[in-house]
Amino acid sequence: MRIPLWYETRLAVEFLKEGRSQSLLIILGVALGVAVIVFLLALISGLQDNLVERTLGTQAHIKLRAPDEVVRELHAVEGLAVAAQRRNERARRLRSVQNWQAIAAALEDYPQITAVSPLVSGPAFARRGEAFKSVAILGVDPARYARIVPVPERMVSGVFRPTATDIVIGKLLADELGVGVGDRVRLEGTDARAGSFQIAGVFSLGVRDLDERFVFLPIRPAQTLLDLPGGITSIDITVDEIFAAEQLARELDLRYGITAESWMETNAQLLNALRSQSQSTTLIQTFVGVSVAFGIASVLAVSVVQRRREIGILRAMGSTSNQVLVVFLVQGGLVGLVGSAIGSLAGLGMVQLFSWFAERPAEEAFFDVTAGAGLLLGAAALATLTGIVSAYFPARRAALLDPVTAIRDG
């Protein structure tokens, strides 16, 4: 059986084994660098995943709304007057999504869409005795909506079961109105349409604005309160690939002629922040990588000088200058490979330790680290490549040594 580069690898391994303390030092150097990189990557990506997850925990991935007439009609016209007029138009009246049953049914057939929930929402007032609060009414199908935002998991008291007579409201709103489960609240909607409801449950999504304003009803009473019989104002969607949401939104926008807004659009600022965080991590990684590369290169350069005579002998024994080159490239690669294996383990250990400590003070996990096998394989491959590349210049010097002077002077 022919093992590729057997001869060069054998020499490389023996050389590394012989220069034990040097090899150990540089392998530790590589390990340290890789550990830092793995730790940083795991930490940052865990943190970011967690942030995104939290953000998406309380909103749809894509929201379909009826298109603004103003936007359509005055598309080509610009200027302040348009903006003003558009604002007026919006404030005036809720508009229903045309043909929403058909669209909602069609959306169910998309493989990448995991949940579809039509809802009707609009402004209203909640009154309880003297207390009077501006709220947002959300008329939903509870089972379908729960697959978009897991409200049932966030109940403080009662249950998430809005009916024709029962509503579910946020914790902060309940506190401000001074009500709890079983108490009655009067809701006043569009054009003085009003009704009295019993509170079936109180939720806390952990987002101030929602906990202070959201009032869940079934679709029909909400339609009545908002004077939108048979209509809905939006369709909420979740998808399996969250970062593909924007692309799908554009597609739906085009196909159904409705306004589709993805979470990526509404959270552009968050995404920007994540992106620049990733960039600074990349910068740190690059610096670490470069210093590791210089470390490998300088140690191998010393080794080439020390082994001048042996290199000359190898040449006299019929080794080509290419074989000598490869001997040193393989040394660089091996140092990278072994160093990264150790470093990855150490990095993971650090991650484990960190999450262990970090989890204690907070109630819920501060972050959820996902240092997968892919990350480790990637780190190993990159470190090996770095080793080979940084070995190139010392290896070239070894390959170009004049055997006569190398053997004579040693």
Place this chain on the structure above:
Amino acid sequence: MAEASTGASPAGQREPILRLQGVRKCYNVGTPVETEVLHGIDLEVGPGEFLAMVGPSGSGKSTLLNLIGLLDQPTAGEVWIAGHATRQLDDVARSRLRGQVLGFVFQFHHLLTAFTALDNVQLPRWAALGREDEEVAAQALELLDAVGLKQYAHRRPKELSGGQQQRVAICRALIHRPPVVLADEPTGNLDTETSAQAFSLLRRFNREFGCAFIIVTHDLDLAEGCDRVIEMVDGRIVQDRAGHAPSLE
């Protein structure tokens, strides 16, 4: 004197295994200190010849050996080895040819300290094959046995005496049965008795394997034990004659 070579050769009528024609070597070419250290060497060596090269220090013996060994390029002239003209060959071809037709023994044996004696002996074959080989290992062990070092096969050079190391180096030069073995002061670093032993070892392999040997030495007694003695002075061959006591073993 250039033509005298064949006269003393016991294999003169056969095709020479080595032929030098008009070989010159200049150092520091193109600088003010350019010096020619070999002034047009002509030499033929037949297969299986056992040849000593003597001469004062600085006369160009090592330079000549390096040119024959394809470790260096002549400034002018041509070197033929085993039928190959070598002037036009690139590094890969020269390296391969070295690994096939040439064996080297150096003054300071130069074993690789990271490898055992057995591995050191196999190195030239590993380089040529790109892999290890059972047959090569068996041959190497056989050679070590022949020089009385079988029980030291798995020791590293540091665990061997100077004489033992030189014997390992001789085995390494012979593992691929090269038609030409070059030895630059192979006994220069050994005491008289060990020198004689090493020398007779070279002679034995010369007889057994039929390899031609070119041995640079300062020891005139040893030189006279060779079939042929070449004397160099100032970059020229000034004498080319038969040894006085070629029977010395």
